[in-house]
Each structure stands twice: as structure tokens, then as C-alpha cells.
Amino acid sequence: MAERLTLTGARFPGSDGLVDIALADGRVEAITPANGVRPEETVALDGRYVVPGLWDEHVHFTQWTLFRSRFDVSAARSAAEAAALVRGHLQADGMPAAGPLVGVGFRDAVWPDRPTAALLDEVAGSLPVVLLSADLHTAWLNTAGAQATGAAIGEDGLVREDDAFAVQGALDALPDAVVDAWAEEAADAAATRGVVGIVDLEMTWNRDVWLRRVAAGSDAIRVQFGVYPVDLDRAIAEGLRTGEAVGESGLLTMGFLKILIDGSLNTRTAYCVDPYPDPDGLPHPNGLLTVPEDELEEVLRRSTGGGILPTVHAIGDAANRVALDVFERVGTPGRIEHAQLLTGEDIHRFEKLGVIVSVQPAHAMDDRDVADHHWAGRTGRAFPFRSLTEFGARLAFGSDAPVSPLDPWVGMAAAVFRTADDRPAWHPEQLVDPQVALASSARGRATVSVGDVADLAVVEADPFTATVDQLRTMPVAATLLGGRFTHRTL
Numbered sequence: 001m002a003e004r005l006t007l008t009g010a011r012f013p014g015s016d017g018l019v020d021i022a023l024a025d026g027r028v029e030a031i032t033p034a035n036g037v038r039p040e041e042t043v044a045l046d047g048r049y050v051v052p053g054l055w056d057e058h059v060h061f062t063q064w065t066l067f068r069s070r071f072d073v074s075a076a077r078s079a080a081e082a083a084a085l086v087r088g089h090l091q092a093d094g095m096p097a098a099g100p101l102v103g104v105g106f107r108d109a110v111w112p113d114r115p116t117a118a119l120l121d122e123v124a125g126s127l128p129v130v131l132l133s134a135d136l137h138t139a140w141l142n143t144a145g146a147q148a149t150g151a152a153i154g155e156d157g158l159v160r161e162d163d164a165f166a167v168q169g170a171l172d173a174l175p176d177a178v179v180d181a182w183a184e185e186a187a188d189a190a191a192t193r194g195v196v197g198i199v200d201l202e203m204t205w206n207r208d209v210w211l212r213r214v215a216a217g218s219d220a221i222r223v224q225f226g227v228y229p230v231d232l233d234r235a236i237a238e239g240l241r242t243g244e245a246v247g248e249s250g251l252l253t254m255g256f257l258k259i260l261i262d263g264s265l266n267t268r269t270a271y272c273v274d275p276y277p278d279p280d281g282l283p284h285p286n287g288l289l290t291v292p293e294d295e296l297e298e299v300l301r302r303s304t305g306g307g308i309l310p311t312v313h314a315i316g317d318a319a320n321r322v323a324l325d326v327f328e329r330v331g332t333p334g335r336i337e338h339a340q341l342l343t344g345e346d347i348h349r350f351e352k353l354g355v356i357v358s359v360q361p362a363h364a365m366d367d368r369d370v371a372d373h374h375w376a377g378r379t380g381r382a383f384p385f386r387s388l389t390e391f392g393a394r395l396a397f398g399s400d401a402p403v404s405p406l407d408p409w410v411g412m413a414a415a416v417f418r419t420a421d422d423r424p425a426w427h428p429e430q431l432v433d434p435q436v437a438l439a440s441s442a443r444g445r446a447t448v449s450v451g452d453v454a455d456l457a458v459v460e461a462d463p464f465t466a467t468v469d470q471l472r473t474m475p476v477a478a479t480l481l482g483g484r485f486t487h488r489t490l
Contacts, residue, residue: 005483006042007456009034010050012447013438013464021050023454026482031450043490048477049462051438052445053196053455054408057358058337058398061200061223062209063136065182066172067104067402068189073131074105079115082106082131082140087123100128100145102171104402107134109266109370115140117157130167134366135264135403139167160267161290165203180213186406187220191486193407194457194476197222197443199358199398201258201311201337205231207246214249220486222455224255226311229299232257236306250482256311256335257303261291262319265340265367265374270316272341276374287316297326304332311335311358317343317381324349335396338363341375341382351392358396359385361411361437362404365420379427385415386430395432395440412437412463413472420472434464434471454483458490 007021018034071089076082086103095101101124108115120129120142128144139151139159146153149170153159159167172179190198198221200206206225225246227235235257246252263269268276268287275285291299300310312323315338323336324346333354340363350357364383371379381387388395397411404410415437418425425431432440439446448456458478461470479487 004039004041006039007050007458008038008042008044009047010045010458011047011462013049013051013434013462018047021448021456023480023483027454028448028450028452031448043478045458045477045490048490049459050448051194051457051459051463052442052448052452053457053479053481054194054441055197055199055443056190056195056398056401056406056408057199057396058360059198059200059401059406060136060202061183061186061198061401062172062179062202062204063168064401064406065179065186066174068186069182071101071103072105073103074107074134076106078111079108079113079119082115083119083123086120086129086131090124090127095127098174099171100130100148103129103131105134106131106140107266107366107370108138108140109268110373115156115158117142117146117153117155120145120157130171132164132168133266135266136168137161137164137264137267137269139164141167161263161269161288169203176212180216180218183213184218184220187218188487190406191220191479191481192476193409194459194474194479195221195406195408196455196457196479196481196486197224198406199224199226199255201226201255203228205234207240207252207254210252211247214247214251219249219251220481222251222253222481224253226255226258227308229257229259232299232303232306232308235308241307242309254308257299257308258311258313258337259291259296259299260313261289261296261323262314262316263288263290264315265370268374270340271314271319271322272316272375273318273321273343274378277376278374286318289319289322293322293326296322297329300326300330300332300334304330304334309334311337313337315340317341317346317378321346324353324355327353327355338400339388340367341378342384344381347381347384347387347393348391350388351394356394356396357388358398359383360398360400360404361385361415362399362420364418364426365414366404368426380429382427384430385432389432389436394444395436396443397437397440408441409474410472412441413468415440416471417468419468434466438463454480456480
């Protein structure tokens with residue numbers, strides 16, 4: 001890697017003037033008007049736009065790695081359609097070499113019919129089949145799939161929340177070498193979208209996984225990894241502290257303690273003030289608070305006392321109220337993941353408490369129909385991105401991959417335009433400016449400044465003036481991590 005490099009003829013979003021950007025020792029050394037002088041090490045950008053390197057603030061990276069190789073059933077609009085997709089796949093491709101057939105991405109919350117184990121048994125017989133919902137909080141299995149994974153299912157073939165996570169764990173039992181090779185491909189693919197870093201919230205002890213991958217040569221992205229309550233004492237004992245480097249590569253840092261206190265909208269387990277409109281068959285009509293408030297407070301006090309900041313999964317408005325109340329009592333900064341539905345009284349509290357709102361804008365588009373049904377009359381305060389920024393909250397954009405693709409441009413387009421198809425914007429009063437979307441995807445950086453770490457992306461269009469389709473599919477000509485190329489087409 002060259003220690004010095006100059007990107008010539010660059011433009012910044014919102015500007016027509018050309019500049020030269022000098023990089024040295026992994027940082028931006030100088031930004032000067034383009035003058036035609038060419039140092040020894042140069043790359044001509046020919047008027048392309050330079051933006052800060054992008055981060056995905058919420059990824060389940062191993063799950064995303066596996067998702068990329070699994071059978072996609074997201075197009076199903078009913079249980080019958082999902083079963084038909086399984087039948088077609090088995091007829092065309094047969095079973096995988098090892099383990100059950102795993103399908104991913106179904107969204108059953110507004111299906112006109114309901115899943116059953118018998119429906120999958122009919123199309124698959126004795127072949128084990130497991131379908132994972134798009135939000136990962138539900139698994140739908142046939143009888144053979146349940147036997148293969150040790151799941152206890154009823155007539156509907158569904159398991160939810162912790163039981164669904166246990167099924168996913170059983171499916172993930174693949175050799176490290178296989179998964180790591182797929183992970184390397186996924187990291188390289190992320191770099192082609194301008195990604196320089198991720199917050200990995202995989203539900204496992206993840207430090208050793210990433211140390212192994214980096215030692216084997218994985219160097220396309222930075223990784224800030226999290227831990228879960230089951231490993232909190234171990235993390236503290238081993239000296240892990242939020243924001244501190246781990247290992248010698250400079251690529252790994254310790255992230256957050258993640259704790260889930262409710263479920264999801266699609267599974268109808270997000271904990272809400274008002275009950276769901278179709279409570280039949282739901283054991284908890286208002287959703288589920290999975291961690292009692294006093295227990296959450298104890299865990300947050302223990303975590304922050306050990307130097308690990310918390311991030312709390314809260315989707316429903318009642319869950320967010322609980323999380324904010326506990327943050328206020330403990331007096332710690334941190335994050336809330338998702339914050340999909342908020343009461344009007346709580347929107348202003350994030351800035352006051354120093355709590356970052358880690359949101360996934362693509363979910364607003366994926367869930368708009370589900371929200372219109374299950375949160376009818378409340379969607380004006382669902383995914384309230386503009387309201388949060390107007391009250392001074394800091395947004396951090398992510399994908400929750402594999403729930404939505406690990407592609408920040410998809411999230412930015414959703415936040416800026418609030419539509420993902422030919423329908424009008426959904427609650428356009430909550431869209432954000434492109435500058436906010438970019439900063440929320442780049443750890444607060446909306447532009448490139450002297451002294452910055454040279455984590456950069458070079459794109460073909462101005463993201464501040466792009467159309468929804470241009471922004472969603474933004475061509476990325478190059479990505480630089482600490483001044484070296486991790487992706488390059490120019």
C-alpha cells in the first residue's frame with residue numbers, strides 16, 4: 001500500500017468545483033482546488049463525487065453471510081405461495097448437500113392464510129424444511145425440519161423469539177472454514193457499495209470469530225462487534241471496553257452490549273401501548289416485554305460499570321418507553337436499536353438522555369403495509385426520522401442484515417424518499433434531507449475534511465440531488481479504507 005496518494009479532479013456532493021484530495025498515512029492530508037499538478041501517486045476521478053466511507057450500524061454478519069447462500073421466499077404473498085416456492089425449489093434444485101432446506105425472508109403478518117406444518121409436509125414430505133421470517137423472530141418448519149433442529153412445534157409449525165433463535169443456531173452449525181470464506185465474499189461485496197465498517201451484533205461470542213477472520217487476511221471492512229448479556233461478565237473480565245481496539249490490525253473495536261426487550265412487528269411481539277387489532281392466537285395481545293424493567297436496569301448498571309455501553313432492542317412504543325426510563329435512571333449514554341414506534345412524549349427524550357437512535361430506514365418501506373394494518377392510526381409516529389432529528393436526536397443508519405440488504409444506499413433512499421416502489425411517499429412528513437441521510441450513514445460525517453481518517457467512497461452521481469432510483473442503486477467507483485483501495489473500478 002502506498003503511504004501517499006492523491007485523488008485528483010474530485011467533487012463533493014452539492015458542489016461543481018473540482019478539488020484534489022491528498023492522502024497520507026491513512027488520513028486526509030490536504031484538500032486543494034484542482035490545479036493540474038500530478039504528484040507521483042495519483043488516481044484521476046474525472047469529476048466523480050467523494051463522500052465519507054459508509055457504515056452499517058446494525059448487522060448480523062454471519063447470518064447475512066449465510067442468507068446470501070439460502071433460498072429466498074420473500075416474494076410469497078401467502079402461506080400457499082411460500083409452500084409452492086418450496087415445492088418448485090425442491091423440484092428444480094433438490095436438497096442442499098447438508099442440513100435442511102432453509103428458506104429466508106417470508107413476511108406472514110398480512111398473509112390471507114396462515115402457515116401450518118401440514119402445508120410444508122405436503123410439499124416436502126420427509127425432507128426437512130425450515131423457513132425463516134424476514135425479521136428472524138419466527139421460524140416455520142415442517143415435521144422433518146422440527147426433528148432435524150430439535151424444535152417443538154404445534155399445528156402451525158411456527159416457533160417465535162428465543163425458540164426461533166435456537167432454530168437458527170442449529171442451522172448455523174457449519175465448518176468455520178466454509179462460513180469464513182463466505183464471510184470474506186460478503187465483506188468484499190459490502191466494500192463495492194462504499195461500506196468501510198459495520199457494527200456486528202451477531203448473537204454469539206463474536207470477538208474470536210473476527211480475530212480469526214482478520215488473522216486469515218480479511219481486511220475489507222472495519223468491525224465493531226457487540227456482546228449479549230450471557231457473555232457480559234466474560235467481556236468485562238477480559239477487559240473489553242466500548243470503543244477500544246481489539247487485536248493489532250486496527251480493524252476491530254469493541255462495541256456494545258445488546259439486550260432485546262421486545263420482539264418485532266411482523267411477529268406481533270413488539271411491545272406496544274395499544275393491543276394488536278387481530279389478537280386471536282396471540283398469547284400477548286400488546287406484544288411481549290421480554291426483559292422486566294428492573295432486570296434491564298440491573299444489566300445496564302453492570303454493563304456501564306464495566307465500561308461497555310448498552311444498546312437496547314426496542315421496537316414497540318411501550319418497549320421504547322421502558323428503555324428510555326431505564327436509561328434515564330442509570331444515567332448512561334448508549335443506543336436504542338430500531339425505535340420503530342414512539343409516543344409523542346418520548347421522541348424528544350433521546351437527545352436529552354444522550355441516546356443514539358440506531359434505525360433501519362429500509363424497514364419502514366418493507367413494513368409499511370404491516371404497520372398500516374397492525375399499527376393503524378399510529379403510523380404518523382412510526383419510523384419518525386424527521387421528528388427525531390428536529391428534537392436533536394442523532395440517527396445512526398443500518399440494515400439489520402439479513403432483515404434488509406447490507407447496502408447503505410437502500411437505507412438512504414428509504415429515508416430521503418419514504419417509498420420503495422411506485423406508490424407515493426409513506427408519511428412524507430417524516431422524510432429527511434439527503435445531507436442527514438449521508439451523515440447518518442457515515443458516523444456523523446456529511447463531507448470530507450482535512451484530518452479525517454481516509455475512509456472514503458467515490459460515487460458516480462451527486463447523492464444530494466439524486467432521484468430515488470439513482471440513490472438506491474448508486475454506482476460506487478471506489479472505496480478506500482485508511483487510504484487503500486478495497487474496491488476499485490476506475
